Amino acid sequence: MSPRKWSAILLAGACLLLQAPAQGQPLQVQKPLLPVPLRDYAAPVIPPVRLGNSSRLHSLIRAGQLYLSAQDAIALAIENNLNLEIARYGPLLAQSGLERARAGGPIRGVPSASAQVSNVNAGVGVNGSTQSAGLGGGGGGGGGASGGSASIQQIGQVTPQLDPFLQDTTTFGHLTQPFANTTLSQTNALVQSVHNYNTVLNLGLLTGGSIQFRDYEQYLKENAATDQLNPAVGPHIDFTYSQPLLQGFGVALNSRLIRIAKINTGASRDVFRSQLVDLVASVLNSYWDLVSANDELKARQQALNDAQQFYSDTQKEIAIEALPRVELLRAEAELARTRQDLSIAENTAGQRTALLKEAISRTEDPELEAAGIVPLDRIEVPDTDDLPPMRQLVHTAMAKRPDVAVSKFRDQTAQLALSGTENPLRPNLSTYVQTYNRGVAGEVNPKYNNCCGAPNASFVGGYGTALGQVFRRDFPNNIAGASFSASLHNRRAQGDYGIDQLQYRQSQVSNQRNENAIVVDVSARMSALRQARSRYSAARDTRTLQEQLLEADRKKFASGTATFNDIVVDQRTLQAARVSEIAAQSAFVHARVALDQVLGETLERNHVVLDEALTGRVSAESKIPGNAGPPQN
Numbered sequence: 001m002s003p004r005k006w007s008a009i010l011l012a013g014a015c016l017l018l019q020a021p022a023q024g025q026p027l028q029v030q031k032p033l034l035p036v037p038l039r040d041y042a043a044p045v046i047p048p049v050r051l052g053n054s055s056r057l058h059s060l061i062r063a064g065q066l067y068l069s070a071q072d073a074i075a076l077a078i079e080n081n082l083n084l085e086i087a088r089y090g091p092l093l094a095q096s097g098l099e100r101a102r103a104g105g106p107i108r109g110v111p112s113a114s115a116q117v118s119n120v121n122a123g124v125g126v127n128g129s130t131q132s133a134g135l136g137g138g139g140g141g142g143g144g145a146s147g148g149s150a151s152i153q154q155i156g157q158v159t160p161q162l163d164p165f166l167q168d169t170t171t172f173g174h175l176t177q178p179f180a181n182t183t184l185s186q187t188n189a190l191v192q193s194v195h196n197y198n199t200v201l202n203l204g205l206l207t208g209g210s211i212q213f214r215d216y217e218q219y220l221k222e223n224a225a226t227d228q229l230n231p232a233v234g235p236h237i238d239f240t241y242s243q244p245l246l247q248g249f250g251v252a253l254n255s256r257l258i259r260i261a262k263i264n265t266g267a268s269r270d271v272f273r274s275q276l277v278d279l280v281a282s283v284l285n286s287y288w289d290l291v292s293a294n295d296e297l298k299a300r301q302q303a304l305n306d307a308q309q310f311y312s313d314t315q316k317e318i319a320i321e322a323l324p325r326v327e328l329l330r331a332e333a334e335l336a337r338t339r340q341d342l343s344i345a346e347n348t349a350g351q352r353t354a355l356l357k358e359a360i361s362r363t364e365d366p367e368l369e370a371a372g373i374v375p376l377d378r379i380e381v382p383d384t385d386d387l388p389p390m391r392q393l394v395h396t397a398m399a400k401r402p403d404v405a406v407s408k409f410r411d412q413t414a415q416l417a418l419s420g421t422e423n424p425l426r427p428n429l430s431t432y433v434q435t436y437n438r439g440v441a442g443e444v445n446p447k448y449n450n451c452c453g454a455p456n457a458s459f460v461g462g463y464g465t466a467l468g469q470v471f472r473r474d475f476p477n478n479i480a481g482a483s484f485s486a487s488l489h490n491r492r493a494q495g496d497y498g499i500d501q502l503q504y505r506q507s508q509v510s511n512q513r514n515e516n517a518i519v520v521d522v523s524a525r526m527s528a529l530r531q532a533r534s535r536y537s538a539a540r541d542t543r544t545l546q547e548q549l550l551e552a553d554r555k556k557f558a559s560g561t562a563t564f565n566d567i568v569v570d571q572r573t574l575q576a577a578r579v580s581e582i583a584a585q586s587a588f589v590h591a592r593v594a595l596d597q598v599l600g601e602t603l604e605r606n607h608v609v610l611d612e613a614l615t616g617r618v619s620a621e622s623k624i625p626g627n628a629g630p631p632q633n
Helices: 003-019 055-059 070-080 082-087 089-103 113-117 125-132 256-319 326-360 366-370 390-400 402-425 463-471 491-559 564-599 610-615
Strands: 065-068 165-178 189-204 210-222 229-233 236-244 372-375 428-438 441-444 476-485
Touching (some): 055 070, 065 070, 070 256, 082 089, 082 256, 256 326, 256 402, 256 564, 256 610, 326 372, 326 564, 390 491, 402 491, 428 463, 441 463, 491 564
Parallel strands (some): 065 372
Antiparallel strands (some): 165 189, 189 210, 210 229, 210 236, 229 441, 236 428, 428 476
16 A cells, blocks of 8 residues: 555544544443554453352351351342343443444444446546546546445434444556547557545534545556556545434434433442342341241241150159159140141251342352351340431432432433434434545556647656645635425324424333332331231240240149140140240341332442442451451452
8 A cells, every 4th residue: 555545544543543532341241451542443341241159148158157247148148140241231232332432323334345446537538538428327526435324223313423433445446448439549459557536524413414525536547648647547535424404313312222321320229239238138038937937947946845854744744653654645736736847947047048048148158058047146136216207217228219310310311211202203303514525546547649739747656746745735726505305294204203302201101100100119018017017026025925824834833723625725825825925026127128119229238338239349347257357258
C-alpha cells in the first residue's frame, strides 16, 4: 500500500480514537491489558465460573461437626449458593448492555469488493471520458464504491451508529473489454490495469444525523493511444453531512436507549438485591427450622427419658405389689410411643440439616455430607415488639423494598421508550450537504497521437499534483438536498404507538395494585408477629403449669393419692406443651423474618453488604470454635 494510503488510514484512526467514549469497567469483566487501540479489538477478560465451595465452609468444621451461627449460615449462602451465583451475572449483563447501547445503531452493511474492481472514475481513461460525456451507463458522479447498508426492522426509531467506524477497501484489477469504436481508444481491445483505494470514516450523531469523510483514489493504466495521460491518478475527497428534521431528529430521542441502559444497570442491582433478600430470608428460615427441630428432638428425648423412668418406677411398684402387673403393659406402650416420636423427630432434624446444607454449598463435598450441623444461636423472643405505627412501616417498605425500586425503574424506562414509538408518527424530512474536490494527474502518454492537442501542463505529474488540485479546490463540487416522505393513513405507526401507550397505562394500574397489596401485606405481617408473640407467651405459661402439675401428681402418685392414668396424661400433656412452645418460638421467628422481608430490612438487620454479595466474598469474621481468627476466603 502506498505511503499516502497509510497516512490517510492513520489520520482517520486518530479521529476515531478522539471520538471513542471512555467505557466504565465492570466489576468482574476487564479490558485486556493491551495498548490503545488494540484492546478494543481483543476479547474482554471474563472470569471462569466458580463451582467450588468457599474455604469458610471447611474452616467451620471441627471434629466432624459444622458449628454454625445464623450469621455464618448467611455468609456461606452468599458465598456458595448457586442461585445467587447465577444472579450475579445480571449486573454484568446490564453493564455490557450499556456498552452496546452507547455504540448505537444496527449492524452496518459491508460493501462488495467486486464492485470496486470495475468501478469507473469519471474523467479518467476511455470509460471515464465516455461516462463524463453521458455516453455510458451511470451518471458522472464522484466515483468510488458505495456499499448498501443492511436494513434492520424494529419498532421505534433506530439510533444511528454512534461508534465511529473506519473502512478501507483496496482492489486491483486487470480488465479487458472489446471496443468497436476505435475513435475513442484507437484499439479494438481495451486493456486496463485499475487500482482503487477507498477509505471511509463515518460518525453517527445523537441528533440523528451522520458525518462521513471519504478519501478515494483510482490509478488507471490502459493501452489507449487517445489518452493524453497514461498512467493517470484521480483522487477526490468527500465530506457529507446528513440530518433528519422530523422523524429521527433529536438528542433526547436518539439517546433514549443509552439512558434506558443506564437505568437498567441500577435496576439490575435491585433485582439482585431482591434475590439476595429472598435467599437470606430462606436461609434464616432453614436455620431456625433446624434449631426448632433440634429443640423438639431434645424435648422428645426428655419425654423418652421420662417414659423410661416411669417404666422403671412401674416395675418397682409392681414388684412390691403396689400396682397390678397389667399396668406394666401400659407403661411399655407409653415408652414405645415416645420412642416413635423421637424417631420421627430425628428424621425431621436430618431433613432440616440436609436442606440447610444444600443452601450453603455449591457442590457435593464428602466432608460436609458426613458432618452434622451444630447451631450456635438460639431463638429468643423479646418481651416487647416495639413496632412503629402502621403508616411508618408502610413508608419504610415503599422506601426500602427492592421490588418497589425495580417497579420505579421499569416506569422510567417505559416512559423513555414511548418516545421511540411517538417519533415515527412524524413524516420523513431530511437534508444533506456534500462537498467534494477532485483532481486528475498523470504522465504524458508516449503513444498519444496528439489528435486533440498537447496535454495541459497542470495535469502532468504524479499523485502530489492531483492532490494539490484537490486542496486548492481547483474543481469544487457542492451539493445540498432535501427529501420528504410520508405514509398515507400511517396506520402502522399509529398502531405501534397505541399498543405501547396502552401497555404503559396498564402497567401504571398494576403498580398501584401492587402498592395496595404491599399495604395489606405489611398489616398482615405485623398482625402475624403480634399473634405469634401472644401464642408463644401462652405456650410458655402452659408448659410451666404442666411441669408444676406433673411434679405435683408424681408426689401424689408416690403417696398413693394419684392414679397411673394421671401420670400418663400429665406426661403426654407436658410433652405436647413443650412441643407447642417450640413451635410457637419457631412461628415467632418466622414471622419476624417475614416482616423484615416485607419491609425490605432483611439485609440491614442481618448486616449483609450488597457489594460483598455481588462479589461473592463476605468479610465478616466467623464464629469458629477453638479458633479466634477469621477464615481465609
